[in-house]
Amino acid sequence: MRALRLALALASSAAACVSAPRAAPRSSIRAIVVRLRPGDDLKRELDALARREGLDAASVATCVGSVERVTLRYADRHEGAVLEGRREIVSLVGTLSARGSHLHVAVSDGEGRTVGGHLLEGSRVYTTAEVVVLAFPELRYGYEVDPTYNYHELVVRPR
Numbered sequence: 001m002r003a004l005r006l007a008l009a010l011a012s013s014a015a016a017c018v019s020a021p022r023a024a025p026r027s028s029i030r031a032i033v034v035r036l037r038p039g040d041d042l043k044r045e046l047d048a049l050a051r052r053e054g055l056d057a058a059s060v061a062t063c064v065g066s067v068e069r070v071t072l073r074y075a076d077r078h079e080g081a082v083l084e085g086r087r088e089i090v091s092l093v094g095t096l097s098a099r100g101s102h103l104h105v106a107v108s109d110g111e112g113r114t115v116g117g118h119l120l121e122g123s124r125v126y127t128t129a130e131v132v133v134l135a136f137p138e139l140r141y142g143y144e145v146d147p148t149y150n151y152h153e154l155v156v157r158p159r
Helices: 002-015 042-053
Strands: 030-036 058-073 081-097 100-108 114-119 124-135 139-146 151-158
Touching: 030 042, 030 058, 042 058, 042 081, 042 100, 042 124, 058 100, 081 114, 081 124, 081 139
Parallel strands: none
Antiparallel strands: 030 124, 058 081, 058 114, 058 124, 081 100, 100 114, 139 151
């Protein structure tokens, strides 16, 4: 129950994600809980879930599980890195919609060494991945170029 309250609190702040000084759009929340199976591609399955559910705006609230291979992109790098071997998923967060996702993952090895970055396709579930996705039915995510760095950044609008 405590974890659910925390997830809902995080979702409330995620629903208010807009650039200041605009008023923050609000939305109700619909929870979607999925279990991914061994061999599933973590990112590909979450993107497929967003398309199947017709999600315009959602957030990954939590994920526990393991991978036998993780593909991620480190900060300030253009190419992905593939790490082979069994690892625990210690965090998976990000934004999700039928038009795309922006997900970050942190995984730890058997010695507790942890590494993280931008989740890419090619990350294969080992035993399970139990994912809680919070959908915001009254919102729509979009991406626009932010002139600060010329990256496409999240814009949240009422639906």
